[in-house]
Amino acid sequence: MKIPQWALAFARIGAALSTLLLAPSVSMASSHMDAPLITRDPSAHITDVYAFVSKVGNVKYLTAAVAVYPFEEPSIGPNKYNFDDNVLYAIHIATGADLAEGEPTISYLFKFNTTFKNNNTIAQSFLGPIENVDDANQNLTQRYSVTKVVHTEKHEQGDEGARDTVEVLGTNLLVPPNNQGLVTPHYNQNENGNNFAKEGINDPALLDVYTSQTVYPINNGYTVFAGQRADGFYANIQSIFDLDATFSGPEKPLDSQAGFNVHTIVINIPVAELGGDQQIVGVYATTSRKALTVLSDPRAPATFGEYVQVHRKGNPAFCELLVAGKDKDLFTETCPTVDQTIFEKYALAPELATLLGAPLNLQTDRTDLAGIFIPDLVKVDLSTGPARLADNPDDLMFNRLGMFGGDTLALFAEFSFRLWVGSFFSSF
Secondary structure (H helix, E strand, O other), rough: OOOOOOHHHOOOOOOOOOOOOOOHHHHOOOOOOOOOOOOOOOOHOOEEEEEEEEOOEEEEEEEEEEEEEEEEOHHOOOOOOOOOOOOEEEEEEEEHHHHHOOOOOOEEEEEEEEEEEOOOOOOOOOOOOOOOOOOOOOOEEEEEEEEEEOOOOHHOOOOOOOOEEOOOOOOOOEEEOOOOOOHHHEEEEEHHOOOOOOOOOOOHOOHHHHHHHOOOHHHHHHEEEEEEEEEEOOOOHHHHHHOOOOOOOOOOOOOOOOEEEEEEEEEEEHHHHHHHOOOOOEEEEEEEEEEEOOOOOOOOOOOEEEEEEEEEEEEOOOOHHHHHHHHHHHHHOOHHHHHHHHHHHHHOHHHHHHHOOOOHHHHHOOOOHHHOOOOOOOEEEEOOOOOOOOOOOOOOOOOHHHHHHHHOOOOOOOOOOOOOOOOOOOOE
């Protein structure tokens, strides 16, 4: 099976958030702690959303990804860091008129199911060294399905019988094991679980066994992957929340996410499925749980209803650094369609700019920020070329800081992600 370029690009992914509040030498990013309630629900907690153009052969794709479960500490063990069977994970794409309104045109839904080969053991995840995904020694195995939903156009919603179009793209897809060490040796250097995780790659042949076995081509030309990865978002969070615009300290800049893992879902979407590449699309992600009704009678069983959104994210940092505390939980529970009405004021007059001592002209009337964050979608110009691989020695113009580092890849607007490659492997 040919491994697409996006699998390499997501070997270790990162993004630079443009420095729009202060001077060009200052940058911000998500620390993965957006709002009070969602911090209590890590498996549904979205850390970051990524979106960029990629290409395999002559076929162009929009690559979109959502990462959840922040700050997975590798040394704590593998038993509890997993996708949640009770969470509906979704990546939404807005095209055409839906982009300005924050409406999803197409949604991709990911549902997981966890099984155990042996429940009569304390070894919840591993019974011994794993040679191949889901072999006899992988006690805990997760599988998932991918469903595409094309949402009914607004003018059709009043029509009797009008329904969203639902199509299952793939089922029974395996999630690779987490990186534990001795029992998952293929993740680590020299196939030795005592060593650090493998470095980044620029050749599909160098992918570890577990990853290569779980990059799946599915219906209609899509490709997907879901599993534990190193957190690739690069940001000096400590300085930001110290209100330190100088980024002082022993390590400048400090990568606050280095050494932690997350659980990442990646989907390669053929651009043809979105109506071609002469357009700008918007991408955001949500997680949802079923509504729970608990009766006063303790003997009565709890009942579950429809899925209710518990988190959403488009661009990094908007909720975390711009939205006031009283509205943070509201932001995570609403859709981008309400951003202009409820949340635009926070983009127009960012309090953070005041706290960090930005010039007065950067504290109010920030129509530039409103243009980026309202509605809160990651905007991608599909007419651009594929994102660069950082491990390509011939690509002299690549810079992990994107346009702020002199990267000349055509990007949309003044704010955008720039993805770079490091290690696609979960940290150890």
